[in-house]
Amino acid sequence: MSASRTNPGDGPATDRAAAIRDHLRDAIVDRRLGPGTKLSEHEVGALFDASRTVARAALQMLSFEGLVRTERNRGAFVANPTPEEAKQVFASRRLIEPGIAAQACAKIEPADLSRFEDQLTAESHFLAQRGPEARRSEIKASGDFHLLLATVVGNPILFRFMEELVARSSLVIALYGRSGASACGHSEHLEIWDALRSRDASRASTLIIRHIDHIETDLDFRLRDPAVLREVFAI
Ligand SMILES: [Zn+2]
Numbered sequence: 001m002s003a004s005r006t007n008p009g010d011g012p013a014t015d016r017a018a019a020i021r022d023h024l025r026d027a028i029v030d031r032r033l034g035p036g037t038k039l040s041e042h043e044v045g046a047l048f049d050a051s052r053t054v055a056r057a058a059l060q061m062l063s064f065e066g067l068v069r070t071e072r073n074r075g076a077f078v079a080n081p082t083p084e085e086a087k088q089v090f091a092s093r094r095l096i097e098p099g100i101a102a103q104a105c106a107k108i109e110p111a112d113l114s115r116f117e118d119q120l121t122a123e124s125h126f127l128a129q130r131g132p133e134a135r136r137s138e139i140k141a142s143g144d145f146h147l148l149l150a151t152v153v154g155n156p157i158l159f160r161f162m163e164e165l166v167a168r169s170s171l172v173i174a175l176y177g178r179s180g181a182s183a184c185g186h187s188e189h190l191e192i193w194d195a196l197r198s199r200d201a202s203r204a205s206t207l208i209i210r211h212i213d214h215i216e217t218d219l220d221f222r223l224r225d226p227a228v229l230r231e232v233f234a235i
Pocket residue numbers: 142145146184185189211
């Protein structure tokens with residue numbers, strides 16, 4: 001948050017940093033930048049044609065979201081969440097998302113319903129495709145379903161919480177996911193959407209808790225960073 005606490009007049013630089021933050025966040029969330037990858041201010045600045053100051057601000061924003069870890073004298077790295085942190089992310093989602101689902105049932109408008117339909121169509125489209133590109137798009141689309149739910153509530157602070165939790169979840173899934181997919185069941189999203197459509201708050205809340213449980217069940221904490229294993233075995 002303090003990254004946005006800049007002096008008046010710093011607007012464009014802050015916007016620039018936020019845009020770089022968004023690009024980097026996407027790359028972390030869809031696993032193009034794996035946990036532990038070094039993110040040097042110099043390289044980030046050069047890549048996005050921005051000053052080191054702006055690159056540093058972008059990295060700082062990601063550090064506040066828990067996606068980047070900063071080490072003194074060593075720089076910034078894509079975070080490598082511990083099993084304990086991973087469990088805390090899902091525990092937080094179990095507390096927050098049933099409330100979001102219930103509120104969404106009360107606030108949903110016909111226009112939102114069609115946005116959900118588009119979202120679910122996109123999900124099934126990516127699911128039907130093969131290859132890493134489709135997999136990345138599917139993971140992104142799965143997270144977007146949860147963000148859409150938060151959008152319906154119309155509370156920007158809550159939305160920002162969810163943005164952080166969804167991003168952290170994707171990183172955790174990248175690190176510990178057993179199936180290698182998003183672990184967000186498309187059929188469960190359909191059921192949640194059905195509960196929303198019938199404005200059944202208690203069913204929507206129950207379904208979302210079950211859904212989060214299933215995502216967490218797919219994690220295997222015995223697996224550490226597979227990249228480290230590859231290095232060890234030189235494969
Ligand atoms: Zn999901």
